[in-house]
Amino acid sequence: MIHLLLQASSESPGQAALSTSVPLSPADFWMPEGASTVAPQVDFAFQFVAWISYFFFVLVIGLMVYFAIKYRQKGREVYARGPAHHTMLELGWTIIPTILCVFMFWFGFRGFIDLSTPPQNAYQIDVTGQKWFWNFRYPTGATSADSNLYVPVGRPVKLVMRSEDVLHAVFIPAFRVKKDVVPGRHATLWFQTDHVTEGWDETDPSKQEFHHLFCAEYCGKDHSKMYAKVFVLPQADFDLWLDKQGRWMDELKGDELWQVAGPKLYGRCASCHTLNGGSSTGPTWQGLWARVSGGAGADGKLDNGRATYASLIGPGKEFENPESYVRNSILNPGAHIAVPFGNVMPTFKGQLNDKAIDAIMGMMKNLDQFDAKGKFIGGTPAK
Ligand code: HEC
Numbered sequence: 001m002i003h004l005l006l007q008a009s010s011e012s013p014g015q016a017a018l019s020t021s022v023p024l025s026p027a028d029f030w031m032p033e034g035a036s037t038v039a040p041q042v043d044f045a046f047q048f049v050a051w052i053s054y055f056f057f058v059l060v061i062g063l064m065v066y067f068a069i070k071y072r073q074k075g076r077e078v079y080a081r082g083p084a085h086h087t088m089l090e091l092g093w094t095i096i097p098t099i100l101c102v103f104m105f106w107f108g109f110r111g112f113i114d115l116s117t118p119p120q121n122a123y124q125i126d127v128t129g130q131k132w133f134w135n136f137r138y139p140t141g142a143t144s145a146d147s148n149l150y151v152p153v154g155r156p157v158k159l160v161m162r163s164e165d166v167l168h169a170v171f172i173p174a175f176r177v178k179k180d181v182v183p184g185r186h187a188t189l190w191f192q193t194d195h196v197t198e199g200w201d202e203t204d205p206s207k208q209e210f211h212h213l214f215c216a217e218y219c220g221k222d223h224s225k226m227y228a229k230v231f232v233l234p235q236a237d238f239d240l241w242l243d244k245q246g247r248w249m250d251e252l253k254g255d256e257l258w259q260v261a262g263p264k265l266y267g268r269c270a271s272c273h274t275l276n277g278g279s280s281t282g283p284t285w286q287g288l289w290a291r292v293s294g295g296a297g298a299d300g301k302l303d304n305g306r307a308t309y310a311s312l313i314g315p316g317k318e319f320e321n322p323e324s325y326v327r328n329s330i331l332n333p334g335a336h337i338a339v340p341f342g343n344v345m346p347t348f349k350g351q352l353n354d355k356a357i358d359a360i361m362g363m364m365k366n367l368d369q370f371d372a373k374g375k376f377i378g379g380t381p382a383k
Pocket residue numbers: 131132265266268269270271272273281282283288326329330333334336337338341342343344345346348360
């Protein structure tokens with residue numbers, strides 16, 4: 001216990017993190033296994049306060065019950081004068097709790113300052129939260145294609161976080177870090193982990209180790225789906241992974257684009273759009289291509305009934321062709337609102353490039369080749 005405090009006071013967080021390999025801290029009843037450099041201090045602070053509480057709870061309740069039994073009225077006698085004062089006892093129950101409280105405040109505050117001060121050399125990842133998923137953008141400009149968080153092992157990582165819409169919070173229990181993401185502000189959070197999550201490159205998800213990243217602030221209907229996995233990679237593998245994120249779509253040729261990239265990108269839309277006609281926050285994609293291209297459902301209402309698909313889309317109309325309408329719906333979703341839905345779709349401007357939009361449109365056009373979860377079932381894609 002004491003060595004943790006000494007360690008905390010003698011080294012700045014960044015240095016401590018770089019020069020040592022902090023072991024995993026064990027899981028217990030309250031917390032999962034701790035995998036970051038701050039986990040031992042956080043656990044110590046938590047356990048210290050918890051055990052003091054258990055101790056005084058038992059002491060106070062125990063004495064109360066004992067005294068109630070011991071000093072209960074047994075006969076008709078009345079005690080005229082009980083003890084009114086006991087200086088040593090009063091000094092004791094004032095001084096000891098004061099020392100304990102100051103001690104708790106001291107290491108709680110220290111830990112708070114350490115957690116709020118990212119080391120200078122921290123690797124920065126920009127995080128945006130929006131209903132209902134996370135987006136992770138790396139210094140190269142690439143974003144994590146599968147919307148999971150990948151971080152390099154053994155160096156401080158700083159998340160600079162903002163919200164597109166409402167209040168969210170990033171919570172990674174294994175790293176003992178949690179921070180609100182408030183609209184209109186940037187929040188930061190940092191951690192370092194010295195432990196690789198094995199099996200991250202396995203195609204079989206059951207063989208992959210990962211940590212959980214939750215949204216910890218109730219943010220609407222699908223708050224519980226606002227979740228990402230955290231993979232910790234050795235630096236060399238991380239560099240390879242990052243390199244691939246920038247150009248994974250470039251390697252896809254022809255139909256592979258919508259067959260392979262479509263389902264991956266659909267992950268960002270799945271919380272609001274179903275593929276099988278099911279109801280959700282936004283319109284189902286089933287039949288979408290038919291209605292925007294003038295087939296069944298082209299008389300569907302938009303903008304409170306002031307427009308229909310047929311009145312907006314076609315040669316000489318606002319949208320020359322269905323592609324322009326869909327593209328605009330993704331980049332500028334507030335422009336036309338499909339009845340009876342609300343104007344709640346976030347913009348994907350800056351997140352999906354033209355190629356990604358092509359992939360999504362290819363998927364919409366060939367929806368019969370995907371199952372209800374977005375898995376490609378029209379034969380084996382070339383990749
Ligand atoms: C937070 C929920 C939400 C998410 C996430 C979301 N959408 Fe939407 N989307 C909606 C709602 C609600 C509408 C209907 C209102 C409107 O037109 O803006 C809509 C409408 C659309 C439309 C027009 C559909 C029509 O029938 O006119 C398209 C196309 C679309 N979304 C594509 C996408 C794509 C692609 C993604 C993922 C990259 C996505 N949406 C993610 C909620 C969402």
